[in-house]
Amino acid sequence: MNAAAGLAPPLIRARHLFKTYPARDGTPVAALSDVSFHVGHGEFVTVVGPSGCGKSTLLRMICGILPAGEGELALRGAPVTGPSASVGVVFQSPVLLAWRSVLDNVLLPIDVQRRGRTAYLPRARELLAMAGLSQFEGKYPHELSGGMQQRVAIVRALIHDPDLLLMDEPFGALDAMTREQMNLDLLRLWRGSGKTVMLVTHSIPEAVFLADRVIVMSPRPGRISEIVTVDLPRPRRLAMMATAEFGRLTETIRAHFGAHGEFDA
Amino acid sequence: MTRAPTWLLSAILAVVLLALWEGAVRLFAIPVIVIPPPSAVAAALWQGFGNGELVANFWITLAEVVLGFIAGAAFGLVAGALIGLFPLLERTLYPYIVAFQTVPKVAIAPIFVVWFGFGIASKVVITATIAFFPVLANTIMGLRAAPAEQVDLMLALTASRWQVLRMVRFPQALPYVFVGLDVAIVLAVIGAIVGEFVGAQGGLGFLILQHDFNFDMPGVFAILVLLSALGTGLHWIVTATQRRVVFWLHDPAHRTIGA
């Protein structure tokens, strides 16, 4: 779990990270300010905070599509200089390619990284089956519901067996029922996989329910207010949301945002 | 309402309009050289097909339209791709293309006839210059249509610039390209006729002038019917191709630029 104590470097290490967007007009926007944390191998970490506090900025820097700012950001001890093939990403919208079938969308990382489709076809089918999408592999995105599309996006993020999964508000566009089911399904996929997950969310209960640790961020400029350790047993069950411990953890986090009312869940 | 009754209504409407036209011409005794009745137009069509005059000139115009369309669309696609991919070209070259586009093609048609002669070549060139711009403008637009998130996803997957183009930007541009092609094919028919009006030895536009000269109004109207059928047929071919190629676009946002 918390592998920081080991000799090997943590999977993600951020030290005194700053990020400022250049000014298009007027003053530059400070999106991240003095952000330090680490994520161990196999850990499930969630990031929670109000809109505009730099969550997406942080995730985009880790997946290497946004140039790092000042400070240190390292994956497995090596500074992040660009995207890495051993990372999987899921955005808030499914971002499926309309002209590719479900199966072809899932195999997109394989095509891009020229890994050879035949070797990954069984894995694609297996993951689609786990996501309950077996009968849909030949369908096109517009024939699927929003929840199903997001499942395809998650399967796509896992197809090349990345050891780090980065998710930016992956369930933010789904209704509450679908969302709970997706949380359970995600934990089921993650358990025993040895993968590390860093998931950004808007919802405090979701952040607590999924995580080993919750990174709580505050805005203007984005900084970390607290990192909360969640000691709830695994596997997690929806009933745990009714426990005193769960309530205590969500209250701890909510206290950082006071009466601003920025959280909906 | 189901499909069949709409179809039927449309047919009935055509019959009613034609009957009204025929009746009005007879009732008010309008001379044939002003407005010919549909019956006379039909007779002229029959006669034109019978003596081979319509068919022979139809092939000439069709060849001009198709060749001009292919040439114009090909240039539009290539130039659009280059301008869409290299912002420097957009700032340096595109203004000149727009300036050229604002010159009415009718005004330069005589020049092309001088340069390329009275044969089919000058008409193909005129048609191509008209078909070029809508394809160009829509291709440029289409290459920008890829949502930033799709590009981000590709980059996060370690895609190269070329892979982003091939796997995202090109397919994303296709619906726009087809909008351009659809505009271009209809304009291509206009282009060919304009060219033939300016100076030609054959073609449906050339034939219109001949019949006009002889005060043969039914003959002129017969050609107009044929031209309309030609344009509709070509438009239908482009639309049918679009539906097959851009099959995922079940709700086409028809945005038309540069007509």
Ligand SMILES: Nc1ncnc2c1ncn2[C@@H]1O[C@H](COP(=O)(O)OP(=O)(O)O)[C@@H](O)[C@H]1O
């Ligand atoms: N490309 C950009 N250019 C300028 N400012 C940006 C850009 N992206 C984000 N920002 C600003 O940076 C701050 C953090 O944004 P973001 O990381 O998207 O926050 P979050 O994901 O937590 O909502 C916001 O104030 C936002 O307006």
Ligand SMILES: [Mg+2]
């Ligand atoms: Mg965000």
